[in-house]
Amino acid sequence: MKRSTSRWSSRPAALPGRVGDQRRAVLGGRGTLRPSRTAAALRPTSNRLSARLSGRLWGLLVGLILVAAAARMVVAAPLGLPAVPIPPDNPQTPEKIALGEKLFHDKRFSATGEISCASCHAAEKAFTDSPKPVSEGIRALKGTRNAPTVVNAAYLTTQFWDGREPDLESQSLQPFVNPVEGGLADHGPIIEIVRTDPDYVAAFRQVFGKTAETITIDDVAKAIASFERTLIAGDSPFDRFYFGGDPDALTPQQIRGLSVYLVQGRCNSCHVIEQDQALFTDNKFHNVGVGIDRIEGDVPELASAFLKAKNAGVDVDVEVLTNPKSSELGRFAVTDDISTVGAFKTPTLRNIALTAPYMHDGSLATLEEVIEHYDNGGFTGEGPANPYLSGGIRPLGLTEQQEEDLVAFLKALTSPEYAALAEQTPDATRDDAPARPDTPRQVRAPGQGAAPPVASSIPAAARAAIDPAQ
Numbered sequence: 001m002k003r004s005t006s007r008w009s010s011r012p013a014a015l016p017g018r019v020g021d022q023r024r025a026v027l028g029g030r031g032t033l034r035p036s037r038t039a040a041a042l043r044p045t046s047n048r049l050s051a052r053l054s055g056r057l058w059g060l061l062v063g064l065i066l067v068a069a070a071a072r073m074v075v076a077a078p079l080g081l082p083a084v085p086i087p088p089d090n091p092q093t094p095e096k097i098a099l100g101e102k103l104f105h106d107k108r109f110s111a112t113g114e115i116s117c118a119s120c121h122a123a124e125k126a127f128t129d130s131p132k133p134v135s136e137g138i139r140a141l142k143g144t145r146n147a148p149t150v151v152n153a154a155y156l157t158t159q160f161w162d163g164r165e166p167d168l169e170s171q172s173l174q175p176f177v178n179p180v181e182g183g184l185a186d187h188g189p190i191i192e193i194v195r196t197d198p199d200y201v202a203a204f205r206q207v208f209g210k211t212a213e214t215i216t217i218d219d220v221a222k223a224i225a226s227f228e229r230t231l232i233a234g235d236s237p238f239d240r241f242y243f244g245g246d247p248d249a250l251t252p253q254q255i256r257g258l259s260v261y262l263v264q265g266r267c268n269s270c271h272v273i274e275q276d277q278a279l280f281t282d283n284k285f286h287n288v289g290v291g292i293d294r295i296e297g298d299v300p301e302l303a304s305a306f307l308k309a310k311n312a313g314v315d316v317d318v319e320v321l322t323n324p325k326s327s328e329l330g331r332f333a334v335t336d337d338i339s340t341v342g343a344f345k346t347p348t349l350r351n352i353a354l355t356a357p358y359m360h361d362g363s364l365a366t367l368e369e370v371i372e373h374y375d376n377g378g379f380t381g382e383g384p385a386n387p388y389l390s391g392g393i394r395p396l397g398l399t400e401q402q403e404e405d406l407v408a409f410l411k412a413l414t415s416p417e418y419a420a421l422a423e424q425t426p427d428a429t430r431d432d433a434p435a436r437p438d439t440p441r442q443v444r445a446p447g448q449g450a451a452p453p454v455a456s457s458i459p460a461a462a463r464a465a466i467d468p469a470q
């Protein structure tokens, strides 16, 4: 599917010969970035942004208030993020969000009564299950993949590491019935509970105007998705520095790390920072050399066995989360295109200091290990890089100091509310970013509807998506 006018397409292309162009675009046309130019050079967008805002701010605010009143929704994106896209057929209401939050935490929706969404997506761990390398569902059954954060998942154009679901609504129906997650045979038991529990019956009547016997699983999915669309985190020290114009929000080391991120590390070509917002993802799929070593010798056999099973009607969600080898096929499970073997979606880097270990298989324990992996050109140890490796991944030649600076920068991506939550919870992973929850928020216009699904992308589109360097 071609998405020529979507917000996502405004990103400058990361072509090898045009790194300078991209850098200029990121830096607002100021030319080459040198670490010595520090805060002023790294902040050219903020002045322009505030000039643009002051002109339009009142119109924007009035519009926002009118639209919010009409749709009974208020969508305020924190500093550093665009408006939250809300699908027209699932508008936000406070009651629906509250219902979704209750559903998200209800352990009765699993075969053993042990597991809710929150078991693997816990608020104090920035909505992951850190420090587990791979998730554990009912009876401590292990899946194959590391739980990504649900925070800011509202912005993603596909869901799951391989993008096999198009939106939050469809995604939310899978964990209940995956044998290594909720373990239910089908959604029947959930329907039974929401149609008989008096609190749910009252809530679904209020939110959807439904009588008990007409509540459907799609209503459940809509409420959960609405709750997830409120899990939005920006306003990190990085945002206050880069978009908010506060020169003291980052330490000198973190500012040097930002420079490594943008220039020599080329992290920005996939974990995108735009002129006035940063999702830290391009919503595309790349093989960065993680996990592929476990299947490299058998790719042709595995791929054809997988296609056969898929054509015979095997449930892809179940197959990739229960079969470690199928899991490593990555994006191939969706595209059937061999060039996308071992490619996974670029994850956000927000709150990354709170969500160790890293990568789709949780195989890299620390941020230092991640940086080392990239510095090595996408493979650890001996031997040549895997044949499916993204052209955007190659040895970086970073000094030890640059690696440390980069890690320090990644720790500046923690939002204050999640730093505070982690701080209050003894066993949650810690981060040293200062919490400043009193920072004023930037209000933007509400989104115009859902981003288009790309889970059914044709192979040609997938080929274009797999490698930003082509």
Ligand code: HEC
Binding pocket: 104, 115, 116, 117, 118, 119, 120, 121, 135, 136, 137, 138, 143, 145, 146, 147, 148, 149, 150, 153, 156, 158, 159, 160, 161, 162, 168, 171, 172, 173, 175, 176, 180, 181, 182, 224, 320, 321
């Ligand atoms: C047993 C642990 C577990 C449970 C329970 C669970 N999840 Fe997840 N979640 C995961 C894992 C692991 C993945 C990644 C799987 C993959 O990509 O194949 C994931 C992926 C996601 C994603 C995609 C995020 C992205 O970046 O693509 C969302 C959204 C999500 N889960 C929401 C939910 C909701 C809502 C529920 C409850 C209905 C839920 N999860 C229950 C472990 C869990």
Ligand code: HEC
Binding pocket: 148, 261, 265, 266, 267, 268, 269, 270, 271, 285, 286, 287, 288, 289, 290, 344, 345, 346, 347, 348, 349, 352, 355, 357, 358, 359, 360, 361, 367, 370, 371, 374, 390, 392, 393, 406
């Ligand atoms: C070619 C695109 C690309 C480039 C360049 C890139 N990344 Fe990534 N990054 C990804 C993808 C894709 C993943 C997930 C890979 C996987 O799990 O197999 C990822 C994963 C990560 C993770 C783990 C996130 C998590 O939640 O587990 C971190 C941290 C990270 N990258 C940081 C960086 C840094 C720092 C740089 C620059 C040195 C960088 N990346 C360069 C695409 C890229």
